[in-house]
Amino acid sequence: MAYKDYYDVLGVSRGASDADIKSAYRKLAKTYHPDKNQGDERAAEKFKEIGEAYAVLSDPEKRRLYDQFGHTGQVPPGYGDAGNFQGGDFAGFDPSQFSDFFQGLFGMGGRRGGGFQGGGGFSGGQVNLEDLLGGIGGTQGRRFVQNVEGELQVTLEEAYGGSDEVINVDGKRLSLRVPAGTRDGSRLRLAGQAPGGGDVLLTIRVLEDARFDLDGDDLITTVDVPAPVAALGGEVTVQTLGGSGNLKVPAGSSGGRRMRLRGQGWPKKDGTRGDLYVRLNLTVPKDLGDEERELYRRLRDLRR
Template sequence: MKHDYYEVLGVEKTASEQEIKQAYRKLARQNHPDVNPGDKGAEERFKEATEAYDVLGDSDKRARYDQFGHAGTDPNSGGFGGAFGGGDFGGFGDIFDMFFGGGGGGGQRRNGPTRGSDLRYDLTIAFEEAAFGVEKEIQIPRHETCSECQGSGAAPGTHPTQCTECHGSGQVKVNQRTPFGMVQTARTCPTCHGEGQMISSPCKACNGQGQVRNVKSLKVSVPAGSEEGLNLRFSGSGEGGKKGGPAGDLYVVLHVKSHKFFERDGNDIYCEIPITFVQAALGTEMEVPTLDGSVKMKVPEGTQTGTVFRLRGHGVPYRRGSGRGDQHVRVVVATPTKLTDKQKELLQEFADTTTQQQQMGKKSFFDKVKENLRDAIG
């Protein structure tokens, strides 16, 4: 029995494409056969994760899976996989064309309520806005139910009438010769185009379509701790439904601008601070920029370039729960340039009065070699 693909990848059903990709990459690295030679369990988990990503990583396959489950993506399941995937019902496409007028769907009546399409809006926000949250007002162009005709498509005071050709069914029966003899098939009514009804006096506001194009203003609350690729779902804010059908949903996809000073990894942020040779040697207390403003950070004497200091609680707030990540500050010792003769003389005097170990701040390579030789000799 196949497991739920979302459970296989360990993500929610509302997960973004980026979240699905990250989850798959993590599982693939953990369970790859090259990393786990001879481990059949890891190999099976790798195959299962790959199969899940093959479906959820494709927007069309994912939509079919969400609606029909495994049958929506597996052409061998006897379900809807072949039909919705552009297949031919296991090789019988031509026969279905003969009997049902094109894949079995050509004769369906279309005059019932229809759900509106989902919409996507890409919203770009600043680094700090993603960290602490922000409220944005966006403009969404979409189709909405016509207020003049209430979605009927008929002019006010009139009503659609039943199609006299198909008597409201949206289909007409046609005799067709096939290799099996003369058969009767159902086709879309050419008069009402499958709607089952006719509009003699179309609404002027929507030209008989039942919908009008409009721009909706929507306030989007971006939660603190948001990150690149996060999907925010707004139920009922997508395209309007037809003939009384529900509206689709709106998905706001976040894009976060890079910062000139900070880099982010999860809820931790990283930065690099230059310090002078004197500050590194003697120690200092310095102002360090954070998301909350400058804070004092103590640099002990003898600090080496590349040393990383942690400022607890100065990272990005957690989107779920309380607390924040940390800020990691990497110091880089700057080498002085454009020295005067006097400064060079003082530095040379410093060099003459100190050992190489003192200048390096640690044992030199040659000191370690000498120690190893002494230990070997005993």
């Protein structure tokens, strides 16, 4: 697995602020979103890569670990090389090789799965790196824990409508259903599916979508409205997470106006949905034909 520089993926510096990282992600995600690049496999791969980078750099703890180990490829002394883990230098260590090792051990993966951690058999319920490597070397006699924890990334659309996922834990393929309306940080438990009969505990991470913001139970999006439609009134098509719908724009609408589509927001536990708020963004054509140019000229002169 080739080592990726997540800062380069998002096009930001290593000292970038959280706001800079979020802004860069949103711009790139909007550019490479599958809806705008249907059938383009390179764009789809780029979109996935952008999501991976943002998932790491937007999380303070993951970013700290990435900055400490992922970029330089250095780990604390005494953990040996990637082959035997028996001590000595880690010179020439490739972090991607180290990542591959853990993927094989804990079945990290599936479609967008994060790494799994053990729980219950080590102090504090977490897999300590030194404990884990000692157990692998067979010098400390520690046993592997039974419960494992991991993360599963889903898109905003998948969290909205629910999705069927497959993950791989210790070579075992597990199917699960992400319920409609799942929130970022929600936890799913697969009872008895971990090695040794423990549970698999998954934290759901919902990737941001450049087209929508989630505010409580409501969604917020922006739609382009041609200036003549805003002036005279008419209908525009609005993309929703459930498909699309028509929005009636009243005559004399100005840019920035917010309108509401009831029941098009986030699913609630009681079976109802929040609302979708639509911001109007007035647009004018960049390339005008002769007739259009004359009409705009006449309109300008009338407004003087």
